[in-house]
Amino acid sequence: MPTRDKPVDPGRRTFIKTLGVGVAGATAVGAMGPEADAEESPALPAGTQILDLTVNGKRHRLHVESRTTLAELLRDELGFTGTKVACNRGMCGTCTVLLDGLAVYSCHTLALDAHGKQVLTVEGLMKGEELHPLQQAFVDHDGLQCGYCTPGQVMAAEALLRENPEPSRADIEAGMAGNLCRCGAYPKIIESIESMKGGR
């Protein structure tokens, strides 16, 4: 798994590239003046807005099209390709990230809805080259086969354990219900999560 000790900041590059001349519209993000409607929005191309968000502890400011999903932003703009997209329809969970601590499907969330929020992706769990204990648990317990669903499984499990550090088996099954695994690694995924109980 590629790791980054100090993540490069592709956000800055994108920022410069896409924003070019200043941030005239920045203050208007998230605001719609009392009489304003779309056409009267400040000097940004129609259908785009400025987005401020924090990904894995690092702030980014970008200029995005309204239709951009959070998954597209993370992968294509910011280079966090650990987040996978399988269905792109909110049905499988591979794209799960934490948004202000809550698990969401990044493929089914508009990037602009992350404005002012904290995003945590699987890359953000690592400490340098060192796997997060939950990632290590998936390795130790064979909680994966092909591995495609794994980043999403890990992020959903992280959200579950933050909310409930001592989940029962039923809690795990309910908490992980939004993450499909086409390889059927479910028993081992549950085992990996169970091994984290009390160990955090």
Place this chain on the structure above:
Amino acid sequence: MRNFTYLQPENLKQAAKALEKNEAMVMGGGTDLLDLLKMDIAAPEQVLNLKSAGDAELRTIEEKDDKLRIGGLVTLAELAADDRLRRSYTVLQEAAAAAATPQLRNAGTLGGNLCQRPRCWYFRDPEFSCLRKGGDTCFAIDGRNKFHCVVGGGPCYIVHPSDTAVALLALGAEVRVRKGGKTRSVPIGEFFVLPEVDPQRETILGDGEFVVGVEVPAPGRDTRSSYTKFKFREGWDFAVVSVALVMDKAGGIVRGGTVALGGVAPVPWLDAGGSAALAGIGGQDRRLDAFAGALLAGAEPMTENEFKVPLTRNLAKRALVELLDR
């Protein structure tokens, strides 16, 4: 997904004004709307992000004047985690907890849950221009209709997909609808529209109207309620059928109650026959078959969904037996 202008009102007033002025679609969590946009089933020029409105009215759950007021932006996860709901409005707490997946419940709002579009596979497939999308045929009649309705159908045969709507119907809730500066209350039974009235929409919401919340009358002390959902797989699934049961019980005997059904009709279905058959059951009197037989009067299953009738009746029996013991 086609691009659109994302309107971000700061408050309800701005939102209401913008919706009167523009043909924008409202977005709550977007868990349904994004699917419609990605599949090109909806292609609005403007989308209004209701979440950008800061009003507490939209985001809080409040007990006041013998009513529970729930804001339209309250998420399904918040409903599922609320102790007041768990205690007194159990059917709604259970319905919210049974919907979708943890990730979708974190994003999905109550307003969006009530206003979500149907799951009929012909409706969701851009290749089929069916009645509900302005075409002239219902493909489900001669096509695959395992998950379609058994009552209330024609000329379109969807089932309403919302879990919380069924619970709210059994609780006698009202939907708070806003247009411009005015808010009105609509009994939830009148909020949803049968296809015989208009096959192209599921709710009464007209231009510029949107949901700001719901109000639920406080149940009595002896009221017990539950939501029982049948899914084809455990992970996540829309209700194949579901039963919302709200009843008053004294000395182990049902005094009266309401049965609402999901997955059987194009709207959340208030079952009058089943509701009337509840009174008196309990103790030695276990007329469960009479109760079950009274449900879904006049059902007319389609070619592939006859199974829903006995399934619903058995599920309702199970729900009743379990609730009698609670």
